[in-house]
Amino acid sequence: MILEPSIDKLQTKINSKYTLVTLAxxxxxxxxxxxxxxxxxxxxxxxxxxxxxxxxxxxxxxHPDYVMPNE
Structure with a gap:
C-alpha cells in the first residue's frame, strides 16, 4: 500500500515533518x-x-510566525 500524497511531495509545501503531522x-x-x-x-x-x-x-x-498557545 502506497500512501498518497507522498511525504516528498508534502515536504515541498511544509518543510518540517513535525509541523506536517500536527497540521494534518x-x-x-x-x-x-x-x-x-x-x-x-x-x-x-x-x-x-x-x-x-x-x-x-x-x-x-x-504561517511561520504563528505560535500555538498552551491549551
Missing amino acids: AKRARQIQDTKVHQVENPDSATYVGLALEEILEEKLIV
Missing part, C-alpha cells in the same frame, strides 16, 4: 467533525488523507 492531524479532526473539506475530487477516503491532499493543494498553510 488537527485538520483531519476538523474534517471529521464538520464533514467539510476543500478538495474538489479527493483521492483519499480517510480524513488524514483529505487533510494531506489539502496541504498538497495549498488549501492549508502554516
Whole structure:
C-alpha cells in the first residue's frame, strides 16, 4: 500500500515533518467533525488523507510566525 500524497511531495509545501503531522492531524479532526473539506475530487477516503491532499493543494498553510498557545 502506497500512501498518497507522498511525504516528498508534502515536504515541498511544509518543510518540517513535525509541523506536517500536527497540521494534518488537527485538520483531519476538523474534517471529521464538520464533514467539510476543500478538495474538489479527493483521492483519499480517510480524513488524514483529505487533510494531506489539502496541504498538497495549498488549501492549508502554516504561517511561520504563528505560535500555538498552551491549551
